[in-house]
Amino acid sequence: MKNVYIKKEIKCLCEIAKKAGKALLPIFRDNVQYSFKAGRANVVTEADILVEDMIRSKLRRLFPGVPVVGEELSDDAGTRDDIYFLIDPLDGTLNFLHGIPLFAVSIALVEKSYPKIGVVYAPALDETFCAADKCGSFLNNKLLRIRKSLPIEQALAATGWPYDPQLLEWAKRALLIVQPKVQEVRILGAASLEMCYVAAEFLDIYWEIGLAPWDIAAGWLVLKEAGGCVLDVNGADFNPISGRILAGVSEALCREIASIFIDAGLGV
Incomplete structure (x- = not known):
């Protein structure tokens, strides 16, 4: 084609x-x-x-x-x-x-x-x-077109629970560490929509691990084309087959969340 x-x-x-x-x-x-x-x-x-x-x-x-x-x-x-x-x-x-x-x-x-x-x-x-x-x-x-940039304490975040029991402990610790630093954390239960909601600025940050390629692909492009930032949860370049995503309205916000994960030993 x-x-x-x-x-x-x-x-x-x-x-x-x-x-x-x-x-x-x-x-x-x-x-x-x-x-x-x-x-x-x-x-x-x-x-x-x-x-x-x-x-x-x-x-x-x-x-x-x-x-x-x-x-x-x-x-x-x-x-x-x-x-x-x-x-x-x-x-x-x-x-x-x-x-x-x-x-x-x-x-x-x-x-x-x-x-x-x-x-x-x-x-x-x-x-x-x-x-x-x-x-x-x-x-x-x-x-x-994402236009806003905001401090972490004003950010509405979202995350999700992995199906793999071996990844649940990571998800629990990540939630407990980030929740006090942001405005609030939501779990919406649909990865593609959560990425799109960051693109539309309904959400400001979203992270999750244990995802499949079909969970990520379309929503990732919607967010990227809207001007959002997509990284690995450890701050590295995003790999679409890794199953790990950290998406936000700005690179600065993503990097701040990634630093929180790394400092807590959650760099995966």
Whole structure:
């Protein structure tokens, strides 16, 4: 594929994400069937499978030959190719299962491990975040551009709990150390939305470890194109396959949080 950044591709992926998201709404707050993947908090619902299958079918038809990597179903052949899709059909599954409207469909077109187009659609809120490399970031067609810079004590932060029990102690310590230094910490339960909310300046800082590539890809691009900062939690350059992210409205704020982690022995 060439010229993957053009408006036609962005519009196409937005339409796919919206159709997939709207397919979730009739099931939302209904008697959703689910099963456990690993641990009591890591669940998969009938909606995850239904929507991922829908997205895969549309992507294969509109972008033949481009592999698809998703959370729930088997990866396509050739997923180590230079260009492929990363999809999360239902980011925030536990929120969805409990009737909380913070969930999203996430689709990213990735080239050599880095997203070139990203779409995050929150159907219960009717919020569409989209971005393309070097083309800007948008929320419902409104340009996102981070402008504020603020001291840490005024920052509204967000984080999340990893599914891996071995990472939980790190997450607990990080929360306890940062919480007294910021305005407050929230746990929203949907990584893609939390990154987009930093891009929209609804949140000021977000960190998490133990994430999968499909959790990160689209939201990372939305934030980057809005002018936000994305690092590893230890302050190093962000690696999209590391599962660790520290995202903020400014580099100064990210570096301050990273220093707090390092000083506490939480550099991972």
